[in-house]
Amino acid sequence: MAKYQRIIDWLTENITNGNLKPGSKIPSENELCEKFDISRQTARHAIGKLVEKGILTSIRGSGTYVADERAGAGSNRVAVITTYVDSYIFPKTIQGIENKLSDLGYTTQISFTGNTVDKEQMILEEIISRNDIAGIIIEPTKSALPNPNLRLYKKLEKMGVPVLFINSYYPELNMPHVSLDDKKCAYKAVKQLIDRNHTNIACIMKLDDGQGRGRYAGYVKAMRENGNDVDENHIIWLDSVDARNIEGCKDRILGRLKDCTAVFAYNDQVASEIINILNKEKIRVPQDIAVISMDDSDLAQMNSPTISSVPHPKERLGEKAAENLVHMIHHAGFKATYEFDEDLIVRDSI
Numbered sequence: 001m002a003k004y005q006r007i008i009d010w011l012t013e014n015i016t017n018g019n020l021k022p023g024s025k026i027p028s029e030n031e032l033c034e035k036f037d038i039s040r041q042t043a044r045h046a047i048g049k050l051v052e053k054g055i056l057t058s059i060r061g062s063g064t065y066v067a068d069e070r071a072g073a074g075s076n077r078v079a080v081i082t083t084y085v086d087s088y089i090f091p092k093t094i095q096g097i098e099n100k101l102s103d104l105g106y107t108t109q110i111s112f113t114g115n116t117v118d119k120e121q122m123i124l125e126e127i128i129s130r131n132d133i134a135g136i137i138i139e140p141t142k143s144a145l146p147n148p149n150l151r152l153y154k155k156l157e158k159m160g161v162p163v164l165f166i167n168s169y170y171p172e173l174n175m176p177h178v179s180l181d182d183k184k185c186a187y188k189a190v191k192q193l194i195d196r197n198h199t200n201i202a203c204i205m206k207l208d209d210g211q212g213r214g215r216y217a218g219y220v221k222a223m224r225e226n227g228n229d230v231d232e233n234h235i236i237w238l239d240s241v242d243a244r245n246i247e248g249c250k251d252r253i254l255g256r257l258k259d260c261t262a263v264f265a266y267n268d269q270v271a272s273e274i275i276n277i278l279n280k281e282k283i284r285v286p287q288d289i290a291v292i293s294m295d296d297s298d299l300a301q302m303n304s305p306t307i308s309s310v311p312h313p314k315e316r317l318g319e320k321a322a323e324n325l326v327h328m329i330h331h332a333g334f335k336a337t338y339e340f341d342e343d344l345i346v347r348d349s350i
Helices: 003-016 029-036 040-052 090-103 117-130 150-159 182-195 210-225 246-256 268-280 298-302 315-330
Strands: 056-059 063-066 077-082 107-112 135-138 163-166 177-180 201-206 235-238 262-265 290-295 308-311 338-340
Touching (some): 003 315, 029 040, 040 056, 090 315, 135 315, 150 163, 163 315, 177 182, 177 315, 182 201, 182 210, 182 262, 182 290, 182 308, 201 210, 246 268, 262 268, 268 290, 315 338
Parallel strands (some): 077 107, 077 135, 135 163, 201 262, 262 290, 290 308
């Protein structure tokens, strides 16, 4: 490693972990020379590289400082906005975000949209009007559908407020996200069923969010790559209202599951409800039909039978989102998108 790169890595790490905060002065060239046993020319070269990237700012006669280009510069508050608070995913994700932001010297302001565009609009408009937020971590509302609030995200972008999506994203916006790799993980789940000689595999997905879109893509990829037909008669799409009342969709679901030996469910909540419906119909899981799912929540572990499921990283996702947003706050060009690749946990349901 080049000597100057050691200085770049050390400064970048300390900016990211909050030891060097926006607007704070970095060690002088002489101090860096002593710390790393290098020449002043090498120290100057490293600092120059970070100044070129906009991470540092040099002020003649004063020194070099961590750049602070945030809207509402000086604020250490991050807005954290999720769709729900009572879902099995969000408490651990929010905990991960709060813990990491606190470690990095930031506080959190938490809001919930209820997965409605009107509440999302109200929260974003309030943030824009105050203009005192360092950055935003937000779960998009019904991200598979057209959204009338995209103009507000574009306004935040023009204001210089970093926005990072979690769990999904709006494809119309060129903004980063931290999420599960839904397509790849769904592929693994369905491939597990295929490897167990299932060919007629049903799919139950959410139609109004991006996770459903990605997981369906993984299902289709696994089926086609392994020579299985994707039978539209075995595909069931649920919106957010349906997902809260799956029992009300019982007849449609049972009709679509006819002749299937396995079903890939959108998440553990859906899988658990499907198993309840099957049990009432005297259809045994896994003897008559195997069930596999996503998220690996407490529901998967407590259900009878226990549900095979691909884990959602939950708290780790929250920590990564917080860490990457702080990178964005300190350096506008940081590539913050990250997708987790998780492995299936096999249990009794298959």
